[in-house]
Amino acid sequence: MTSPATVSAGPGGVRPRPAGPGDPGELLRRLRARTSGGPGDDPVTHVERLPARAGEAAPWPDWVPEELRTALARQGVVAPWRHQAEAADHAYHGRHVVIATGTASGKSLAYQLPALATLLADPRATVLYLAPTKALAADQLRAVASLDLPGVRPACYDGDTPRAERDWIRQHSRFVLTNPDMLHHGILPGHAKWAPFLRRLAFVVVDECHTYRGVFGSHVAHVLRRLRRQVARYPGTPGRGLAGVPTARRPTDRRTTSGPVGTADGPVFVLASATSGDPATVAERLTGLPVIAVTEDASPRGGLTFALWEPPLLPSSPSAADPTDASRPADDDPGDPPGSGTRDAAPVRRSALRETADLLGDAVAAGVRTLAFVRSRRGAEVIATTARRALDAAVPGLGARVAAYRAGYLREERRALEQALLSGELLGLASTSALELGVDLVGLDAVLICGYPGTRASLWQQAGRAGRSGQEALAVLVARDDPLDTYLVHHPEALFGRPVEATVLDPANPYVLGPQLCCAAAESPLTPADLELFGPGAKETVEELVAAGALRQRPTGWYWRHPERPEVDLRGTGGSPVDVVEAATGRLLGTVDPGSAHFLVHPGAVYLHQGVSYLVDDLDLADGCALVHAEEPDWSTHPRDVTSLSVVSVRSYLDAGPVGLFLGEVDVTNQVVSYQRRRLSSGEVLDTRPLDLPARELRTVAVWFTVSPEALAAAGVETADVPGALHAAEHAAIGLLPLIATCDRWDIGGLSTANHPDTEAPTVFVYDGHPGGAGFAERAYGVASAWLSATRDAIAECGCETGCPSCVQSPKCGNGNNPLAKAEAVRVLDVVLANLATTASAGSDDPGSR
Numbered sequence: 001m002t003s004p005a006t007v008s009a010g011p012g013g014v015r016p017r018p019a020g021p022g023d024p025g026e027l028l029r030r031l032r033a034r035t036s037g038g039p040g041d042d043p044v045t046h047v048e049r050l051p052a053r054a055g056e057a058a059p060w061p062d063w064v065p066e067e068l069r070t071a072l073a074r075q076g077v078v079a080p081w082r083h084q085a086e087a088a089d090h091a092y093h094g095r096h097v098v099i100a101t102g103t104a105s106g107k108s109l110a111y112q113l114p115a116l117a118t119l120l121a122d123p124r125a126t127v128l129y130l131a132p133t134k135a136l137a138a139d140q141l142r143a144v145a146s147l148d149l150p151g152v153r154p155a156c157y158d159g160d161t162p163r164a165e166r167d168w169i170r171q172h173s174r175f176v177l178t179n180p181d182m183l184h185h186g187i188l189p190g191h192a193k194w195a196p197f198l199r200r201l202a203f204v205v206v207d208e209c210h211t212y213r214g215v216f217g218s219h220v221a222h223v224l225r226r227l228r229r230q231v232a233r234y235p236g237t238p239g240r241g242l243a244g245v246p247t248a249r250r251p252t253d254r255r256t257t258s259g260p261v262g263t264a265d266g267p268v269f270v271l272a273s274a275t276s277g278d279p280a281t282v283a284e285r286l287t288g289l290p291v292i293a294v295t296e297d298a299s300p301r302g303g304l305t306f307a308l309w310e311p312p313l314l315p316s317s318p319s320a321a322d323p324t325d326a327s328r329p330a331d332d333d334p335g336d337p338p339g340s341g342t343r344d345a346a347p348v349r350r351s352a353l354r355e356t357a358d359l360l361g362d363a364v365a366a367g368v369r370t371l372a373f374v375r376s377r378r379g380a381e382v383i384a385t386t387a388r389r390a391l392d393a394a395v396p397g398l399g400a401r402v403a404a405y406r407a408g409y410l411r412e413e414r415r416a417l418e419q420a421l422l423s424g425e426l427l428g429l430a431s432t433s434a435l436e437l438g439v440d441l442v443g444l445d446a447v448l449i450c451g452y453p454g455t456r457a458s459l460w461q462q463a464g465r466a467g468r469s470g471q472e473a474l475a476v477l478v479a480r481d482d483p484l485d486t487y488l489v490h491h492p493e494a495l496f497g498r499p500v501e502a503t504v505l506d507p508a509n510p511y512v513l514g515p516q517l518c519c520a521a522a523e524s525p526l527t528p529a530d531l532e533l534f535g536p537g538a539k540e541t542v543e544e545l546v547a548a549g550a551l552r553q554r555p556t557g558w559y560w561r562h563p564e565r566p567e568v569d570l571r572g573t574g575g576s577p578v579d580v581v582e583a584a585t586g587r588l589l590g591t592v593d594p595g596s597a598h599f600l601v602h603p604g605a606v607y608l609h610q611g612v613s614y615l616v617d618d619l620d621l622a623d624g625c626a627l628v629h630a631e632e633p634d635w636s637t638h639p640r641d642v643t644s645l646s647v648v649s650v651r652s653y654l655d656a657g658p659v660g661l662f663l664g665e666v667d668v669t670n671q672v673v674s675y676q677r678r679r680l681s682s683g684e685v686l687d688t689r690p691l692d693l694p695a696r697e698l699r700t701v702a703v704w705f706t707v708s709p710e711a712l713a714a715a716g717v718e719t720a721d722v723p724g725a726l727h728a729a730e731h732a733a734i735g736l737l738p739l740i741a742t743c744d745r746w747d748i749g750g751l752s753t754a755n756h757p758d759t760e761a762p763t764v765f766v767y768d769g770h771p772g773g774a775g776f777a778e779r780a781y782g783v784a785s786a787w788l789s790a791t792r793d794a795i796a797e798c799g800c801e802t803g804c805p806s807c808v809q810s811p812k813c814g815n816g817n818n819p820l821a822k823a824e825a826v827r828v829l830d831v832v833l834a835n836l837a838t839t840a841s842a843g844s845d846d847p848g849s850r
């Protein structure tokens with residue numbers, strides 16, 4: 001409808017478009033030229049060409065008032081794209097909708113249109129907007145406020161909102177922007193004060209809803225149910241009822257509607273998601289409501305050249321290793337749990353960080369506006385510093401055109417950097433994924449992604465930053481030295497041309513459901529009708545809570561028994577976080593998740609915080625506090641732990657002859673017993689020191705497989721190699737699980753044994769690292785064949801001889817990656833796969849196809 005040559009996809013809608021340069025093919029050739037000495041050295045394993053797409057604009061829906069059109073036109077939005085109009089129309093007519101399209105495809109307009117049109121038409125209606133981060137809510141506030149519409153009075157209501165302003169917002173704002181944590185801790189417990197707002201609630205906007213996954217997502221699903229319950233308790237006057245028939249619910253002249261809008265059951269939910277597998281089902285799990293999905297992106301985009309890049313092998317002698325690689329532990333976040341950064345062998349490949357820094361330097365030297373994404377803050381600093389140094393060595397002063405950008409920067413600082421990049425003053429930026437979330441930064445020619453970001457959804461979101469105003473652009477995924485990244489750069493079919501993974505969450509997790517039912521009961525007594533809202537298992541859980549003394553049953557419902565509110569942390573993984581405090585100054589440096597505290601801040605541990613090194617003097621578990629002092633020793637620390645596991649119950653299993661596949665509940669006992677100190681420069685073990693930390697128990701969900709010793713012997717796995725073979729298979733299986741579930745390696749744990757007392761067979765367990773499970777093991781069980789065959793291929797195709805971080809070594813192994821038997825691991829998996837294949841329905845769908 002509108003020619004792609006004259007418009008660009010701004011976050012709003014159709015806008016006039018500026019010009020821009022860029023030849024990605026030429027840039028890629030330059031980047032390759034640096035490393036390639038000959039045909040065998042080419043770091044590029046695959047190049048995918050994604051063609052340009054023309055945009056398709058739509059007319060404004062007739063219900064969008066002139067006032068709103070004019071305001072949008074002032075912002076340069078002259079018409080919506082088709083997907084925006086379609087989603088907006090569903091929402092306006094009372095149908096819950098999720099819009100799941102690419103980065104910069106303008107999802108905001110899809111909820112702004114119905115929400116703002118309704119606020120203008122009905123002077124009493126209200127809108128609640130939820131973002132996963134305060135920064136995103138603040139950005140959205142700017143966008144809505146800049147439209148300057150009368151009577152909307154948009155406002156952020158979060159932990160930073162001054163007390164003095166809160167009353168005003170509750171009473172006067174009609175567009176409140178907040179986050180699920182604030183809804184959970186502040187708004188819902190104080191629902192009486194919010195009654196006038198809730199009574200007139202027309203829309204609930206859930207932005208970036210794909211970020212609500214795992215345990216956090218399961219909590220948020222219940223927070224939304226609690227919101228629905230409270231809204232239902234404050235019925236709006238006749239208005240809410242007149243929406244009985246959704247499509248015909250609204251009178252043409254909405255100004256005649258005296259009551260609030262929304263469906264008969266409450267407000268209309270509008271969800272926005274990154275491209276994701278099966279968004280309708282995920283949105284339904286999240287809200288508990290039927291949701292329509294709009295997934296066809298009609299915004300225009302330029303062509304994208306996407307290269308997969310595997311850093312070259314280093315010379316084999318450890319002493320020849322790149323000093324940059326040796327002086328810092330690894331590509332991982334300092335906040336990463338167990339033994340992050342452990343290297344049991346000299347790195348086999350050049351580090352992805354170092355490689356990305358060089359690529360960034362080269363791109364900037366070529367005058368290309370480039371953004372490099374990396375997981376950790378420290379990684380962003382390392383990339384920026386390394387690139388700056390290289391550029392300054394080539395052309396003094398050129399280094400100043402590269403900067404680092406990370407979560408935690410103040411908004412003013414972020415804006416200044418964005419501005420500098422847009423103006424061309426800055427050419428290169430190394431960033432954590434902070435930029436992923438809604439920050440409006442377009443205008444880049446190339447994006448470098450240092451390490452697979454964990455999901456295809458994030459990968460596309462990051463790559464989507466490239467493409468100035470619909471121009472041709474380049475994206476490069478630089479593989480890290482781990483099994484998943486290595487697998488992906490050699491299996492482009494696992495990345496391209498397949499849908500992104502579905503978000504995994506499990507509202508039925510009893511460890512989430514129980515605390516959430518307590519919160520709900522504390523807000524107002526639970527009735528039998530409420531239980532239906534909270535899903536299957538709610539009745540049972542309530543009975544358990546009564547038996548445990550948390551709730552009391554009365555004829556009118558279930559009551560919370562305690563004077564204080566239940567303490568439930570949506571993002572927590574059990575217990576309150578451990579504070580890391582500088583002993584001399586009392587300064588709080590940060591917090592560590594209680595599940596990782598024993599690994600990260602045990603006495604004697606080296607703790608890294610924003611690039612500064614600290615030594616832990618004491619870990620006080622009773623007070624939840626670790627005391628540290630700044631010190632930069634020339635050694636790193638690596639915790640050792642022992643894990644045991646017992647099977648509590650089997651939920652489901654598959655009998656495949658000599659192989660068994662199981663899903664069930666398990667108790668995992670873990671104890672961090674000692675740590676090694678290793679010299680930073682060489683990796684040499686200095687000593688092993690004992691620790692006196694208590695064992696911890698976790699009841700969770702696991703997937704496991706067993707293989708009979710006879711089948712292993714027949715496949716040529718010697719008895720002596722069985723432990724190493726299972727251990728190697730376990731590590732790789734954990735490394736590959738993120739391919740099929742939206743978890744990361746740190747969300748899951750494993751255990752392998754040549755003879756487990758509960759299974760009486762050689763067994764590999766992989767379990768969810770969160771109490772009650774988070775849905776990852778369940779997903780793995782459902783697609784076991786696809787998962788284990790990717791695992792098998794990752795090991796078999798790795799070029800190393802006896803195992804490396806790209807295949808069977810794990811950075812979080814509590815056993816120092818010992819024993820490991822690489823070749824035998826492939827044989828074990830072959831036996832498992834062959835037997836699963838002969839048994840029907842063994843999770844044969846493709847990775848990520850659900």
Ligand SMILES: [Zn+2]
Nearest residue numbers: 798800804807
């Ligand atoms: Zn390997």
Ligand SMILES: [Zn+2]
Nearest residue numbers: 813814815817
């Ligand atoms: Zn291990």
